């Protein structure tokens with residue numbers, strides 16, 4: 370007897386952390402497309418647009434003081450609630466000085482606290498977010514050739530994939546880097562946008 374093929378769709382809560390100051394940017398188009406794909410697949414999404422929210426990325430002396438006393442400042446607790454809501458995380462940002470925009474770096478500084486995202490144990494550091502997965506989409510002004518020739522490729526994604534997400538236990542991380550973004554043709558941009566929508570649909 371033939372069995373029908375059953376396709377199971379796992380519906381997820383997806384938090385998209387978006388970092389670009391310009392709502393007319395290519396980065397914003399990536400956000401729109403991946404969101405459309407995710408919605409089409411039935412996932413619940415929350416978009417955290419750091420610039421639009423006027424997010425305060427500064428981990429202040431009083432924040433640190435509270436954290437050292439085991440208290441979570443309310444501005445951090447609010448962010449952590451969204452992080453814990455999410456089964457999956459998507460980060461979209463432009464490469465700035467071979468790294469993440471300061472706004473996003475600040476979000477990581479504030480949100481991924483000791484005790485919530487990782488902890489120190491007798492076996493070393495233990496990541497606590499190991500049931501989450503992540504996708505990282507980065508645009509770069511430089512060409513792929515430039516990054517390959519200068520051996521700088523790993524500088525782009527390692528701070529987020531290894532230094533941050535993997536450290537916190539998120540091992541299932543995919544990332545895409547879109548090079549030469551100011552010089553590619555319109556057709557190439559549209560192709561990237563189609564691919565990103567599909568990534569959302571099949572996430």
Ligand SMILES: Cc1cc2nc3c(=O)[nH]c(=O)nc-3n(C[C@H](O)[C@H](O)[C@H](O)COP(=O)(O)O)c2cc1C
Pocket residue numbers: 389394395396397462463464465466467468508509510511512550551
């Ligand atoms: C402050 C700043 C720093 C940048 N640093 C880099 C860099 O280190 N490497 C690189 O390839 N592009 C760099 N760029 C170019 C951006 O990555 C590029 O403009 C962006 O990815 C384009 O995306 P958009 O059209 O959505 O703004 C930088 C741009 C700015 C404004």
